[in-house]
Every structure is written in C-alpha cells, then in structure tokens.
Amino acid sequence: MKLTLRVWRQQNAEAPGAMATYEVDGISQDMSFLEMLDTLNEELILGGDEPVAFDHDCREGICGACSLVINGDAHGPERTTTCQLHMRSFDDGDTIDIEPWRASAFPVVKDLVVDRSSFDRIIQAGGYISAPTGTAPDAHATPVPKPDADSAFEHAECIGCGACVAACPNGSAMLFTSAKVNHLNVLPQGAPERETRVLDMVATMDDEGFGGCTLTGECATACPKGIPLPSITAMNKEWLRATRKVRR
Ligand code: FES
Numbered sequence: 246m247k248l249t250l251r252v253w254r255q256q257n258a259e260a261p262g263a264m265a266t267y268e269v270d271g272i273s274q275d276m277s278f279l280e281m282l283d284t285l286n287e288e289l290i291l292g293g294d295e296p297v298a299f300d301h302d303c304r305e306g307i308c309g310a311c312s313l314v315i316n317g318d319a320h321g322p323e324r325t326t327t328c329q330l331h332m333r334s335f336d337d338g339d340t341i342d343i344e345p346w347r348a349s350a351f352p353v354v355k356d357l358v359v360d361r362s363s364f365d366r367i368i369q370a371g372g373y374i375s376a377p378t379g380t381a382p383d384a385h386a387t388p389v390p391k392p393d394a395d396s397a398f399e400h401a402e403c404i405g406c407g408a409c410v411a412a413c414p415n416g417s418a419m420l421f422t423s424a425k426v427n428h429l430n431v432l433p434q435g436a437p438e439r440e441t442r443v444l445d446m447v448a449t450m451d452d453e454g455f456g457g458c459t460l461t462g463e464c465a466t467a468c469p470k471g472i473p474l475p476s477i478t479a480m481n482k483e484w485l486r487a488t489r490k491v492r493r
Pocket residue numbers: 300301302303304305306307308309310311326327328329
C-alpha cells in the first residue's frame with residue numbers, strides 16, 4: 246500500500262504545531278498502525294529528519310499508552326486501541342490524518358504525545374482501598390454477589406487511554422472517572438472509602454480542567470474497552486448519595 250500521511254508536528258507544548266505531509270510506500274495490510282508509523286520513522290531517520298514522537302508501550306491493547314486521533318476518530322475507524330488497529334482498515338492510496346488527543350487537560354508534549362498525568366492524579370485521589378494486606382483471605386470470606394462482581398470487572402477493564410476525553414466535544418473525563426469509581430464502589434472491599442472516593446475523584450477531575458458531561462455518548466462509542474455510558478449515571482448517583490451522607 247502507498248499512503249499519504251498528514252501528521253501533527255509540534256516541537257513542544259509552547260511551540261505552534263502544524264500538519265506535515267509524508268508519503269509512505271510498501272505498507273502491508275497486516276501491519277499494525279504503529280508499525281506503519283515505525284516505517285515512516287525509519288525513513289525519516291535515514292533521511293536525516295526527526296522521527297514523529299508517539300506514545301506506545303505494550304502494543305497489545307492493555308496499557309492504554311497509545312493515543313492517536315486518526316481521521317478525526319480517537320483510535321481510528323475500529324473500536325480498538327491504536328496499537329491493535331491494522332492497516333487492513335485502510336485502502337491503497339488513502340490519505341490519513343494523524344493528530345494527538347485534543348483536550349486542554351491533555352497538553353501536547355511533542356508531536357502526537359500528550360501529558361495524561363491528570364488521569365494519574367484522579368486515580369491518586371481515590372482509586373485505592375484500605376483493606377489490610379497480608380496472607381490471602383480464605384475463598385469466599387467476603388461474599389460478592391455475582392452481578393456486583395461482573396460490574397466491577399466491567400469497569401476494571403478501563404485502561405485509561407483517554408479516548409473518552411478525546412472523543413468528547415466537552416473534553417470531559419466522566420467515563421474514565423466513573424469506571425474507576427464504580428470499579429471499587431460496587432465491591433465490599435471498596436466500602437470504607439465509598440463516599441470519599443467519589444467526592445475526591447470528581448473534585449480532582451474538575452480541578453484538572455476537564456469539561457462537563459452532557460451525555461452525548463461519544464465517550465462510550467470511542468472506548469476500546471466498552472465501558473458503558475450508564476457508568477456515568479451510576480457515578481452521579483454515588484456522588485449524590487455521598488453528598489447527602491457527608492452533609493448529614
Ligand atoms: S500500546 Fe498499550 S494499549 Fe496500545
């Protein structure tokens with residue numbers, strides 16, 4: 246395949262950015278999107294140019310590091326992570342626009358790399374439990390109803406990639422935060438911090454400059470792990486419950 250790539254290049258957070266156009270040839274349909282970018286970078290390096298900076302780590306759809314807006318969609322045309330997107334989703338001769346996540350709470354570091362440490366600070370605000378560590382507890386020592394266990398697993402699938410924020414017209418982090426809150430709040434192990442968790446994580450989310458949620462649903466559509474939109478309404482209920490309890 247021969248492709249035309251229009252790639253966002255930006256030297257650092259303060260420098261102005263612009264799209265740069267590159268031609269790449271010999272791209273196999275079996276390559277991942279990141280392998281295609283590796284090919285571009287090899288050519289840039291061999292030509293004495295600076296390679297395009299982009300985030301990646303596991304390349305297995307697990308870590309959430311990869312983060313590209315491809316032709317206007319977070320993670321591109323398939324519902325998966327950028328690293329699990331393959332070039333068979335594109336046609337020979339295509340022009341592909343590649344941009345970083347766009348959100349004021351995710352400032353550009355360089356080219357396609359953005360700073361997502363705001364997510365880390367939301368996690369630090371409440372994404373933990375205070376259950377004492379030690380030897381493994383007996384099986385079933387703490388019974389968890391099957392629907393609650395399933396719900397916790399569903400929310401624990403969030404890999405914190407930030408596609409929800411990039412897809413949201415408001416730059417909201419409600420889907421991410423709700424996944425992290427609900428994952429622990431539905432479990433008995435998360436009960437001691439149930440109120441402080443949701444209040445502190447939502448407050449941190451607001452402090453970090455994410456936008457408000459208007460339930461447009463773009464976040465859930467872009468989420469590669471299928472975190473459902475009702476996760477947000479569940480967190481709103483938790484927040485209201487916690488607010489009433491703390492005021493009492
Ligand atoms: S590089 Fe880890 S999820 Fe894509």
